[in-house]
Amino acid sequence: MNSPSAKRILVVEDEPAIADTLIYVLNNSGYQTEHVGLAQTALTQLRAEPFDLVILDVGLPDGNGFDLCRQLRRFSEVPVIFLTAHGDEIDRIVGLEIGGDDYVTKPFSPREVAARVGVILRRLGASSTNGQPSAITGHFELDSLACRIRYRGQMLDLTRYEYLLLKLLIEHPERIFSREQLLERIWQDPGEVFDRTVDTHIKTLRAKLRAAVADRDPIRTHRGLGYSLQSR
Known part of the structure; x- marks a missing residue:
């Protein structure tokens, strides 16, 4: 069970098997995790609620994850980790240049994603306290x-x-x-x-x-x- 002070993670992923595995590992790592499968649902939720980090699939049924990140950056600097089936260098560059914090190519280890989440949140926490x-x-x-x-x-x-x-x-x-x-x-x-x-x-x-x-x-x-x- 997560503590009330647990970091909140929003997983934006339309494939249930991938989302369920990520949620399981993240929850076991001490995070409070929520899941949506559509870009517009994610955007609405991110406008309405504070999250500490977003795990964002690039290929969503109703839009592109890069486009969603661009819209998100108009009102929030919440860290973003991209998930994608593409391994092209240009996709990685685009994701990082539009404001992404990290980039993971499918198939991936959910535990590696959880470790990357921890690195980003620790880095931001150290920056704010120092x-x-x-x-x-x-x-x-x-x-x-x-x-x-x-x-x-x-x-x-x-x-x-x-x-x-x-x-x-x-x-x-x-x-x-x-x-x-x-x-x-x-x-x-x-x-x-x-x-x-x-x-x-x-x-x-x-x-x-x-x-x-x-x-x-x-x-x-x-x-x-x-x-x-x-x-x-």
């Missing part, structure tokens, strides 16, 4: 407890990985981070992510910073080395 109330670097104001960043007085609308990337750069101004270091520090499992993912997130970060201040680009590219943040 945060400092506020810090100012150059023209940036970082509020780690609220997971918010202001740039030249303007609040930035960031995805989770954009926030984590910018937070790391703010905390170490002028330090050059290689792509490999950023993958290891932010995504924790560099074997499952790609260099292109870092470049894509840096690109979207720059676009949001330019939207705030058009003539400034505080993120510097060091060819062959990586990226740094200017302190002034």
